[in-house]
Each structure stands twice: as structure tokens, then as C-alpha cells.
Amino acid sequence: MSSGILFQRIALIGIGLIGSSLARVVKRDGLAGHVVACARRAETLAAAERLEIVDSTTHDPAEAAAGADLVIICTPIGSYGEVARAIAPSLSPGAIVSDVGSVKRAVLEAVTPHLPDGVHFVPGHPIAGTENTGPEAGFDTLFEGRWFLITPPPGTDEIAIERVAELWRRAGSMVARMDAAHHDHVLAITSHIPHLIAYTIVGTATDLEDQLKSEVIKYSAAGFRDFTRIAGSDPVMWRDVFLNNRDAVLEMLGRFTEDLTALQRAVRVGDGAALESLFARTRDIRRGVVAAQQHIPPRPSEEG
Amino acid sequence: MSSGILFQRIALIGIGLIGSSLARVVKRDGLAGHVVACARRAETLAAAERLEIVDSTTHDPAEAAAGADLVIICTPIGSYGEVARAIAPSLSPGAIVSDVGSVKRAVLEAVTPHLPDGVHFVPGHPIAGTENTGPEAGFDTLFEGRWFLITPPPGTDEIAIERVAELWRRAGSMVARMDAAHHDHVLAITSHIPHLIAYTIVGTATDLEDQLKSEVIKYSAAGFRDFTRIAGSDPVMWRDVFLNNRDAVLEMLGRFTEDLTALQRAVRVGDGAALESLFARTRDIRRGVVAAQQHIPPRPSEEG
Numbered sequence: 001m002s003s004g005i006l007f008q009r010i011a012l013i014g015i016g017l018i019g020s021s022l023a024r025v026v027k028r029d030g031l032a033g034h035v036v037a038c039a040r041r042a043e044t045l046a047a048a049e050r051l052e053i054v055d056s057t058t059h060d061p062a063e064a065a066a067g068a069d070l071v072i073i074c075t076p077i078g079s080y081g082e083v084a085r086a087i088a089p090s091l092s093p094g095a096i097v098s099d100v101g102s103v104k105r106a107v108l109e110a111v112t113p114h115l116p117d118g119v120h121f122v123p124g125h126p127i128a129g130t131e132n133t134g135p136e137a138g139f140d141t142l143f144e145g146r147w148f149l150i151t152p153p154p155g156t157d158e159i160a161i162e163r164v165a166e167l168w169r170r171a172g173s174m175v176a177r178m179d180a181a182h183h184d185h186v187l188a189i190t191s192h193i194p195h196l197i198a199y200t201i202v203g204t205a206t207d208l209e210d211q212l213k214s215e216v217i218k219y220s221a222a223g224f225r226d227f228t229r230i231a232g233s234d235p236v237m238w239r240d241v242f243l244n245n246r247d248a249v250l251e252m253l254g255r256f257t258e259d260l261t262a263l264q265r266a267v268r269v270g271d272g273a274a275l276e277s278l279f280a281r282t283r284d285i286r287r288g289v290v291a292a293q294q295h296i297p298p299r300p301s302e303e304g
Numbered sequence: 305m306s307s308g309i310l311f312q313r314i315a316l317i318g319i320g321l322i323g324s325s326l327a328r329v330v331k332r333d334g335l336a337g338h339v340v341a342c343a344r345r346a347e348t349l350a351a352a353e354r355l356e357i358v359d360s361t362t363h364d365p366a367e368a369a370a371g372a373d374l375v376i377i378c379t380p381i382g383s384y385g386e387v388a389r390a391i392a393p394s395l396s397p398g399a400i401v402s403d404v405g406s407v408k409r410a411v412l413e414a415v416t417p418h419l420p421d422g423v424h425f426v427p428g429h430p431i432a433g434t435e436n437t438g439p440e441a442g443f444d445t446l447f448e449g450r451w452f453l454i455t456p457p458p459g460t461d462e463i464a465i466e467r468v469a470e471l472w473r474r475a476g477s478m479v480a481r482m483d484a485a486h487h488d489h490v491l492a493i494t495s496h497i498p499h500l501i502a503y504t505i506v507g508t509a510t511d512l513e514d515q516l517k518s519e520v521i522k523y524s525a526a527g528f529r530d531f532t533r534i535a536g537s538d539p540v541m542w543r544d545v546f547l548n549n550r551d552a553v554l555e556m557l558g559r560f561t562e563d564l565t566a567l568q569r570a571v572r573v574g575d576g577a578a579l580e581s582l583f584a585r586t587r588d589i590r591r592g593v594v595a596a597q598q599h600i601p602p603r604p605s606e607e608g
Binding site: 078127129130131147149176185186187189190191192193194195196197198199200201202203204205206207208212213215216217218219220221222223224225226227228229230231232233234235236238239240242243246249250252253255256257259260263264266267268270272275276278279280281282283284285286287288289292 | 529559
């Protein structure tokens with residue numbers, strides 16, 4: 001891998017799990033002359049400073065973006081419009097604005113209208129994460145071997161796209177280009193629907209009678225245990241995902257509930273052949289996921 | 305921990321993930337004078353011999369049970385009636401029959417009528433497992449720190465119960481006693497429904513157009529990745545779970561689909577407050593699971 005500075009000044013608007021993990025990579029490999037973190041809460045900025053993963057911090061998005069050749073929005077999607085409006089006046093001509101949001105079509109609609117001419121918007125989405133949040137939860141190997149999906153609108157400057165892609169390659173990611181709407185469709189099934197379902201089943205457990213609920217927690221088995229991990233993810237981030245990928249989520253959810261109803265009927269009538277047939281078919285998908293080497297959850301290996 | 309032989313002859317009817325893991329523990333700690341494994345398929349028995357985790361093997365359940373002071377049924381639940389019928393004539397008075405099935409009420413109904421007087425039936429369920437199957441998939445630390453739920457019918461000989469409990473304590477498990485019907489209710493939500501849902505969503509993905517399906521596999525994210533692991537579990541074992549815990553599964557599934565419908569509506573109407581409220585509530589359950597130390601999936605640590 002080549003080394004050296006990729007950007008003079010990177011502004012990270014939001015320094016949670018993803019932003020702080022990227023900051024760690026940039027710091028470790030010296031990929032930027034200066035990294036500034038922007039967050040609303042003083043504790044978050046204090047943590048980023050204490051961890052020594054950024055060069056400076058500020059509460060003001062406009063101040064962070066001033067003079068930056070790369071601004072990455074790492075906040076929940078619902079805040080993007082406000083962030084874009086705040087940074088717009090201080091963006092330099094030729095600056096690149098990117099993001100890490102889990103939904104891409106809504107992001108284009110929220111950000112693009114605010115950006116001045118001469119600023120390049122290169123949205124992207126690292127398919128990596130854990131259920132933990134905040135700057136302490138990040139680690140510099142989070143993106144290794146993971147996909148970074150880059151979804152620039154047609155006509156985006158190719159050099160800007162390549163500069164963002166290179167940053168993520170340095171973080172260890174594989175980069176693939178995708179249409180924003182298509183991204184949202186794929187992620188609805190790989191990520192958004194599973195999260196919605198996990199939240200639901202853990203919510204169903206939350207509503208159980210106290211005695212039963214305490215036993216469900218105590219004897220938590222494979223299945224529920226995994227669901228609780230998924231359902232431990234950041235509430236605001238996920239609220240915004242569902243509010244901003246409604247159509248794809250509802251479409252895939254419709255398919256899912258149809259299939260669940262069919263399976264429920266198979267259980268009710270005792271159709272063992274139908275159950276076994278589905279249960280055998282799904283193994284092939286698992287084999288595919290393992291073969292694609294995306295089956296191991298990312299965990300910190302070197303630092304906490 | 306005390307050591308020494310607990311049983312003269314243990315017969316394992318079925319030597320898959322659970323049976324072979326228990327065999328490894330018994331062998332490692334010398335808990336039985338003799339361990340015999342019974343399986344239908346020659347490859348399975350050959351594997352058990354090659355792994356040197358049992359003292360002898362046989363295709364004949366009656367032969368395995370002859371002279372055994374403990375017989376543990378480790379086959380899919382659907383075969384229990386047949387197994388009980390086969391072993392009954394060769395069971396010695398005072399022998400203990402146990403099992404490891406994921407459903408407990410149906411097991412009582414399937415096995416009890418076949419057992420001769422003087423034989424003790426002590427059903428149990430180790431809350432441990434992985435998505436892998438067969439004797440090679442077992443490992444001797446599978447049960448460490450996990451619960452073994454023991455569900456003897458009222459009036460069962462206390463000494464027999466204690467002898468089975470002690471075996472599982474030696475395997476590193478914590479033992480709790482539970483009514484069979486209550487067990488089935490708890491496990492419906494902690495294990496059976498999550499498996500049914502994971503099978504469904506991975507099945508929904510299986511039915512996608514080829515192009516989309518290949519991308520779902522390629523870009524498999526947290527959520528779907530975990531679901532594929534669950535949905536990679538043994539099809540016959542799980543078919544039998546749903547056929548034998550129908551009432552509890554359908555009741556909990558009813559609650560789940562009600563809750564999912566409410567959440568679907570919140571997505572459709574854009575009710576961010578409702579989404580965030582649920583997503584925050586479910587974090588408490590996750591904290592409970594982590595506090596109960598049941599959050600880390602079991603993995604082989606010492607042997608393969």
C-alpha cells in the first residue's frame with residue numbers, strides 16, 4: 001500500500017463509532033495534515049481529544065468545514081439537511097463532501113440542494129459497524145475486509161470519487177460503486193429489515209410478564225441472544241434509517257410477512273415437509289455469505 | 305470440582321453436535337466406565353471412532369442401551385418415539401433415560417409410554433449450540449457457563465435427577481429445574497421464534513431475483529449475516545422443534561406479528577417518536593442479557 005497524505009484537512013461532522021474509527025485510521029497512517037472533529041456534545045469532543053484521534057475539535061460545523069478539502073458527515077441521517085446548511089457557507093471551491101449514512105437516496109435529496117457550485121458531493125456507506133456507539137467504541141480495524149459502497153450521482157467529478165475511494169481503501173475496505181436507489185434496496189434486506197425484526201422481537205419480549213421476561217433474559221439462547229445484540233444498536237441512527245428508506249423497507253417487509261405467514265401456516269397444519277424444505281434451502285445462502293467472507297462480525301483486535 | 309466415574313455405561317443415541325460434545329467431556333474427565341455411540345449412518349459412527357470420543361459404536365439402539373445406567377437421546381425430536389420403543393426391551397431396572405431436545409412437553413409424551421417400570425426418565429435441554437452439525441462439529445467447552453434446563457415430571461426419583469444434573473455440572477453448565485410446559489414457552493421466544501424468523505428472512509432473500517440475491521450475499525451486513533448463521537442450523541432438528549412446540553410457537557408468533565404490524569405502520573406514517581421509543585427500550589433487554597453473561601456465542605477454544 002502506498003502512503004502519504006491524501007487530504008490537507010479532513011472535517012468529521014460527528015465522531016461516533018464510524019467517525020472515530022476512520023479518525024483512528026487517518027491518524028495511524030498519517031492520511032491527513034489535520035483532522036478536526038465536530039460534535040454537539042462536550043463529552044463527545046472531550047472523549048475524542050482524550051483518545052488523541054483528532055487534531056482539534058469544535059461545536060461549530062461551519063468552523064470545522066472551513067478550509068477542509070474533505071468533509072465527511074458522520075451524524076444520524078435526520079440531521080443531514082441541517083448539517084449541509086450549516087457547512088455550506090464555509091466550503092471552499094473544489095472541496096469534497098462525503099458521508100457514511102446507511103441510506104443513500106434520501107441523503108442526496110437532503111444534502112445536494114444546500115451545496116454551493118464547485119463542491120463535489122460523493123456519498124458513501126461503509127458496510128461495517130458494531131452495536132456500540134460513541135468515540136470510545138471505534139477501532140482502527142473496523143473497515144478491514146469490508147465493503148465501502150460509493151454512490152455518487154451521475155456527472156460527479158471522477159477525481160473526487162477516486163480520492164474518497166482511496167481513503168477507504170487505505171482503511172482496508174473494498175470499494176464498489178452503486179446507484180443510490182439500488183443501494184437502498186439491497187441494504188433494506190441485508191440490514192434494515194433484519195434490524196426492524198430484531199427490534200420487534202426484543203420489543204415483544206420487553207412486553208412479557210415480568211417473571212417470563214426475567215427468564216427470557218436469564219436463559220437467552222442462540223437466536224434471541226443475537227437479536228438482542230442487533231437491537232442494542234443506536235436508536236436515533238436507526239429511527240432515521242427507517243424514516244429515510246421507507247419505500248424499500250416496506251416493500252421488502254411485505255415480502256417477508258407473506259413468507260412468514262406461509263411458514264406460520266406450515267407450523268399450524270404440521271407440514272413438516274414444507275418446513276424442512278425451507279430450512280434446507282436457506283443453508284445455501286449461508287454458504288454464500290461464508291464464501292464471500294462477510295460472515296465474521298468485526299471486533300476490535302488491537303485497540304479498544 | 306470432584307472427579308471420578310459418574311456412570312458405568314453411558315449410551316448416546318445420536319452423536320451430532322451435542323452428543324459428541326458431551327462425549328468429549330465424558331472422555332476428557334473420565335466420567336464413565338464406557339461410552340457407546342449409536343447412529344444410523346455408518347459415516348457418523350466412523351467419525352466418532354476416528355475422533356476417539358467414544359469407546360464403542362453400534363447401529364442398534366437396543367444394543368447401545370443394554371447394560372447402560374444412563375441413556376441419552378441426542379437425535380431429532382421426531383425420532384424419540386421410535387428410539388424409546390427400540391431401547392425399552394434392553395433397559396435395566398434403575399437405568400436413567402435422558403435427552404437433550406429443545407422441546408420438553410412433546411418429549412414426555414413421546415417417550416414415557418414406552419419406558420418399563422423402574423426406569424427413570426429425566427429429560428433435559430442444554431441451552432448451547434452452534435449452527436454446525438455432526439460429530440466433527442462438537443467441542444468439549446460447548447456447555448461451559450451455559451444453562452442446562454432439567455424438566456423431570458412430578459414424582460421423578462430425586463437421585464436420578466441429581467445424577468443427570470451432576471453430569472452437566474461437570475460439563476461446566478449451570479443447572480435449573482423447570483416445568484416442561486414452562487420450558488417450551490420460554491424457549492419459544494428465546495430460540496424457536498428467532499430461528500423461524502431467521503429462516504424466513506433468509507428464505508425471502510433466496511427468492512430474490514438472481515442479480516439482487518448475489519448482491520445481498522456479497523454485501524451481507526450485520527443483521528442479515530447473523531440471520532444466515534441462525535438459518536444455517538440443522539433442518540431436520542428444527543423441523544421437529546416446530547412440529548413439537550406448535551402451541552407455544554404460534555402464540556408467541558401471534559404477539560410478534562402484532563408488534564411487527566404496529567412497527568410497519570410507524571414506518572409507513574413516518575412516526576419517528578414511536579420508532580425511537582421502541583429502539584431505546586430494547587437496549588435494556590440487551591443489557592440484561594450481557595449482565596447474565598449469556599451474550600457470547602460458544603466457539604471451540606481448545607479443540608476443533
